Amino acid sequence: MTIEEFVPLTLIAQLAGVSRQAIWKACQRGSWRGYRLEIRVAQGKGGNAGKQYLVSLASLPAELQLRLEATGTLVHPSRPIASRGRRRRADRGKKRVVISRRWDGLVLFDPVTKAKIAEDRLRSDCSLW
Numbered sequence: 001m002t003i004e005e006f007v008p009l010t011l012i013a014q015l016a017g018v019s020r021q022a023i024w025k026a027c028q029r030g031s032w033r034g035y036r037l038e039i040r041v042a043q044g045k046g047g048n049a050g051k052q053y054l055v056s057l058a059s060l061p062a063e064l065q066l067r068l069e070a071t072g073t074l075v076h077p078s079r080p081i082a083s084r085g086r087r088r089r090a091d092r093g094k095k096r097v098v099i100s101r102r103w104d105g106l107v108l109f110d111p112v113t114k115a116k117i118a119e120d121r122l123r124s125d126c127s128l129w
Contacts, residue, residue, distance in 0.1 A: 006054035015067045
């Protein structure tokens with residue numbers, strides 16, 4: 001391992017068993033569990049104007065360094081940070097609401113019956129034009 005290796009806060013939080021906010025507050029203080037943290041701010045996507053905080057592997061406790069080495073997911077400053085962006089919905093392009101959300105919630109029909117009613121209603125509405 002070299003000193004130039006940095007890891008994102010979410011990974012540290014996951015392996016340490018604490019929340020991302022707890023690690024973020026530790027970064028604001030500059031220390032965590034008695035260890036002085038070396039922090040780098042990188043531009044990426046997401047909230048807070050796209051700022052992404054990365055912590056130097058060398059500044060973390062030894063037990064956490066071993067856990068991180070086992071995962072093998074490190075970020076090098078010479079490499080660009082992978083832009084994660086937003087995930088696409090699994091049901092993208094599919095109809096999510098049959099008639100209305102309220103109707104879908106109140107009516108206790110199975111999905112096939114609801115779809116048939118919606119199709120009949122659509123034909124009926126189209127014939128009115």
